[in-house]
Amino acid sequence: MKLFQRAQRSLFGEILDWMLTPLLLLVPVSIGVTWLVAQGIANAPYDRALEHNVKALAELVTVKEGHAQFVLSQSAREILRADETGHVYYQLLDGYDNLLSGERDIPQPGLDEPLPPGQVFLHNSDVHGQPVRVASMWIASGTDDVPPTLLQLAETREKQSVLAAEIIKGVLLPQFAILPLAVLLIWLALVRGIKPLSVVEARIRERRPGDLSPLDESSVPLEVVPLVSSVNELLDKLNDSIGTQKRFLADAAHQLKTPLAGLRMQADLAQREGANADELKQSLKQIGRASKRATHTVNQLLSLARAEGNSANAHHQPCDLAKLTIEVVREAVPRAIEKRIDLGYDGVEPGAPGVVFDGNATLLKELVRNLVDNAINYTPSTPERPGLITVRVLADPFGHVLLLQVEDNGPGIAEADRELVFEPFYRVLGNEADGSGLGLPIVLEIANQHRAQVKLEDAHPGKQPPGALFTVRFEGEQPS
Numbered sequence: 008m009k010l011f012q013r014a015q016r017s018l019f020g021e022i023l024d025w026m027l028t029p030l031l032l033l034v035p036v037s038i039g040v041t042w043l044v045a046q047g048i049a050n051a052p053y054d055r056a057l058e059h060n061v062k063a064l065a066e067l068v069t070v071k072e073g074h075a076q077f078v079l080s081q082s083a084r085e086i087l088r089a090d091e092t093g094h095v096y097y098q099l100l101d102g103y104d105n106l107l108s109g110e111r112d113i114p115q116p117g118l119d120e121p122l123p124p125g126q127v128f129l130h131n132s133d134v135h136g137q138p139v140r141v142a143s144m145w146i147a148s149g150t151d152d153v154p155p156t157l158l159q160l161a162e163t164r165e166k167q168s169v170l171a172a173e174i175i176k177g178v179l180l181p182q183f184a185i186l187p188l189a190v191l192l193i194w195l196a197l198v199r200g201i202k203p204l205s206v207v208e209a210r211i212r213e214r215r216p217g218d219l220s221p222l223d224e225s226s227v228p229l230e231v232v233p234l235v236s237s238v239n240e241l242l243d244k245l246n247d248s249i250g251t252q253k254r255f256l257a258d259a260a261h262q263l264k265t266p267l268a269g270l271r272m273q274a275d276l277a278q279r280e281g282a283n284a285d286e287l288k289q290s291l292k293q294i295g296r297a298s299k300r301a302t303h304t305v306n307q308l309l310s311l312a313r314a315e316g317n318s319a320n321a322h323h324q325p326c327d328l329a330k331l332t333i334e335v336v337r338e339a340v341p342r343a344i345e346k347r348i349d350l351g352y353d354g355v356e357p358g359a360p361g362v363v364f365d366g367n368a369t370l371l372k373e374l375v376r377n378l379v380d381n382a383i384n385y386t387p388s389t390p391e392r393p394g395l396i397t398v399r400v401l402a403d404p405f406g407h408v409l410l411l412q413v414e415d416n417g418p419g420i421a422e423a424d425r426e427l428v429f430e431p432f433y434r435v436l437g438n439e440a441d442g443s444g445l446g447l448p449i450v451l452e453i454a455n456q457h458r459a460q461v462k463l464e465d466a467h468p469g470k471q472p473p474g475a476l477f478t479v480r481f482e483g484e485q486p487s
Contacts, residue, residue, distance in 0.1 A: 021200055026193050034186070038179060039404050045174035053140065058127045059159040061142040064097065068158060070149050075101055075156040077108045092162040095133055102154025112132065113159050116143045124155055138164050202412045203227050207235065219246040270294055326366045328409060328481070329400045330357035335375040343383055346392035350383070354401060362406030363479060366457050374453040377446040378413040378477050385475075386417035409481040414466045419473035424461045454479055 047361065068075045077099050098109040114132045122128055124147040132141050141163050145155040207227060221239035224232050336352045343350035356364055379398060388394030399412040420428060427433045427452045454461045460483045466474030 019197055022197055022201075023194070026197075027190060027463070030064055030186075030189070030193075031179040034182075037182065038175075038272065041175055041178050042171070045178070046167070046170040048174055049170035053162070053167050053170075054129055054260070057140060057142045057160060057162055059128055061144050061158060064160060065146055065158050068099065068146050068156065069321060070146060070156060075099065075107055075146070075148070093165045094137070095163075096139070096161040098157075098159040098161075100157045100159075102148055102156060107156075107158075107354060110161070113139075113141065113160075113161050115157065121145045121157070132161065134161055134163075140164055140167070140459065165282055203231055207231065211238075212478075219243075219249070261359045271300060300459055321366045323367055325363050326371055327357050328366075328371065328411060329355050329359065329361050329362045329367060329402075331372050332375050332398060332400050332411065333357065335379055339353050339376070339379045339383065341394065346394065347388045348383060348384060348386055350379070350396045352397075352398050354399040359402060361402030361407070362400060364409060366481075367453075370453045374450050374479065375411065375413075376448050378411075378479075381446045381477075382413050382417070382475070386415040392416075407482060411479040413477045413479070414474065416466065416474045419465055419475045420463060428463070429461070448478070450477075457481060 032251055067078055069078075075419075076350055096110040096113055098111070098113040099107040100115075104115075112134055114134075115350050116128050118128065118132055122143075122145055124145050126144070128143045128145070130141055132139055135162075142160045144158050146158060147155050152275055207222065210222065219242045221242060222235050224235050226240070227235055332354070335352060375398075379396070382396045386394040386396060395416045397412075398415045399410070399414070401410040401412070431445055431448045451461055459479050462478045462480065464476050464478075466476040
């Protein structure tokens with residue numbers, strides 16, 4: 008039951024509903040219980056008076072030789088006199104159910120055997136269509152051969168109803184007067200109870216945009232502490248995220264500054280007076296190289312931004328990792344041939360059991376492409392020692408494990424640098440290969456979105472050069 012319907016849920020309204028709804032539902036229950044209690048209270052004194060009166064009338068009944076005689080005295084007539092609020096009837100029957108005096112229509116008590124003489128039996132009945140309260144009493148006939156005489160005194164219940172109504176009014180009217188006051192007090196208590204939330208809200212609104220310091224948990228109620236703690240954790244994560252973005256932007260600006268400065272310098276050299284054709288050609292070559300490097304850096308930045316932007320709600324669908332990997336390898340073959348590197352695929356075929364899983368095909372191809380490009384960039388190739396890159400996809404359909412491996416025979420990566428290479432713009436010192444330092448961070452980001460693990464180790468431990476082996480481990484149920 009909702010007392011207050013709202014378009015948006017309100018904590019104040021929810022608490023008020025749960026407090027007022029039971030209170031208002033208890034009102035009719037309270038009325039019913041009060042009515043029953045009032046009826047019992049109202050009946051008790053009239054039952055005692057009725058029992059007393061029937062005993063008083065019984066004293067006026069005399070039985071001689073089995074014959075009952077009943078003489079009404081003036082005091083007895085006062086007992087039987089009706090008033091404005093009710094009627095009184097009496098009945099005197101001998102042991103053979105013959106009416107000796109009084110009202111014939113008073114029903115007899117529904118007992119299998121009469122009670123011992125002198126005991127009063129109270130029960131409810133009807134006389135002339137009116138509900139009455141009847142007191143029945145048996146009077147001994149004085150001989151064993153004659154059954155006892157029955158005396159009944161019946162009284163209508165108007166007096167009890169009037170008294171019960173008065174009791175109910177006396178009990179319920181104060182309750183109806185107190186109920187609005189109780190609602191008001193509940194309202195004020197709730198306003199005061201949720202005031203700390205308003206205080207927290209005011210503190211947050213008063214903060215400057217750059218203020219991400221944690222909120223004070225000691226000044227809020229115990230029940231609000233978990234909420235404030237969660238907000239503080241969010242502020243801490245947001246602070247770290249903003250710090251990471253600032254460092255990323257600074258590093259990106261620095262990385263773009265170098266090729267752009269080279270472009271401007273080579274353009275100035277090409278425009279100088281007296282430059283011959285060879286020098287002009289060399290400047291144009293350097294301009295093209297710097298432009299290519301800047302374009303690659305921008306593309307990598309866009310790929311990283313796209314990967315991070317899809318982390319919240321990436322669209323996943325069944326993807327064949329073997330098929331995606333083979334497509335990427337085919338696209339990279341011309342570049343590998345240009346660098347005289349032997350690039351090949353060695354793994355399960357597309358459509359094999361266990362190679363299909365839910366993922367984002369575009370991001371997965373970007374992951375494979377960056378691993379392959381990274382291997383091509385950092386794997387030297389000479390006639391004496393040609394470069395060799397092997398890409399594999401291995402599947403275990405029973406263990407629900409899918410592996411992507413990119414192995415090369417290059418110089419490898421020192422163990423101290425294996426965690427650092429996954430940070431944006433980090434490049435191993437002493438390496439002259441072209442790169443932006445964003446390929447492996449993109450791989451890690453896409454792998455995290457697919458709940459995969461990335462591992463870097465030596466391809467040939469104990470040999471020189473050791474080479475590098477990147478392994479991406481995907482786990483989970485394959486789609487049916």
